[in-house]
Amino acid sequence: MHRRLVILGPPGGGKGTLASRLAEHLGVPHISTGDMLRLEVAHASALGSRAQAFMNAGELVPDEIVVEITTRRLAEPDAADGWILDGFPRELSQAQALEDQLGPEAVVVLQVPDDEVFIRIAGRRTCPSGHVYNVRRSPPKTPGVCDIDGLPLQQREDASEEVVEERLATYKRETTPVLDYYDGKGLLHRVDGTGDPDQVYERVLSELESS
Numbered sequence: 461m462h463r464r465l466v467i468l469g470p471p472g473g474g475k476g477t478l479a480s481r482l483a484e485h486l487g488v489p490h491i492s493t494g495d496m497l498r499l500e501v502a503h504a505s506a507l508g509s510r511a512q513a514f515m516n517a518g519e520l521v522p523d524e525i526v527v528e529i530t531t532r533r534l535a536e537p538d539a540a541d542g543w544i545l546d547g548f549p550r551e552l553s554q555a556q557a558l559e560d561q562l563g564p565e566a567v568v569v570l571q572v573p574d575d576e577v578f579i580r581i582a583g584r585r586t587c588p589s590g591h592v593y594n595v596r597r598s599p600p601k602t603p604g605v606c607d608i609d610g611l612p613l614q615q616r617e618d619a620s621e622e623v624v625e626e627r628l629a630t631y632k633r634e635t636t637p638v639l640d641y642y643d644g645k646g647l648l649h650r651v652d653g654t655g656d657p658d659q660v661y662e663r664v665l666s667e668l669e670s671s
């Protein structure tokens with residue numbers, strides 16, 4: 461199977477869950493630009509302070525920031541033999557920046573209807589290390605506490621209805637051209653992202669294994 465994969469999809473589309481499973485399966489790092497940016501915000505770095513306002517408004521963080529942290533991460537030794545990029549590239553200029561290095565061998569886009577996106581994000585809780593739960597569909601064993609590391613679960617700051625509307629609009633406006641770009645190169649796999657995470661994972665594996 462390919463070892464350089466890009467996972468895209470709307471907010472709440474299940475990119476992170478899928479990417480972490482694929483990364484484990486293939487033994488390559490899961491590189492999430494959203495997680496890296498949230499970490500910068502949590503550390504109150506100069507870069508994080510610049511990114512925060514865009515994230516809280518549901519807009520894309522400027523390219524120069526995102527391309528820099530992604531390029532730096534891709535240059536680390538554990539990414540030499542492959543990677544799963546989660547949420548990057550999200551606009552054409554980023555796709556171009558990725559071509560300047562080694563581009564993806566396949567791009568998976570999870571397709572999830574808008575009303576499902578709202579339901580998923582309203583119930584979503586994450587721990588500071590990034591483990592994801594949904595209070596309705598995949599609750600932690602103890603309410604409010606991460607099963608894996610015991611840390612308190614939180615709702616993301618960009619989970620309000622208005623911000624989710626903006627994130628969805630941004631996705632449609634900025635990321636659709638990226639999908640068209642990869643489609644034109646014959647790399648795009650559109651996969652139904654509804655149902656439980658196991659089903660989605662199996663769908664993606666069979667799609668990629670038959671490609």
Ligand code: AMP
Nearest residue numbers: 493494514515519520521526547548550
């Ligand atoms: P995510 O966790 O993938 O939903 O990303 C959360 C937020 O981080 C997004 O709403 C953007 O503000 C920002 N972000 C993540 N990835 C990118 C990217 N590739 N380009 C620009 N902004 C990004």
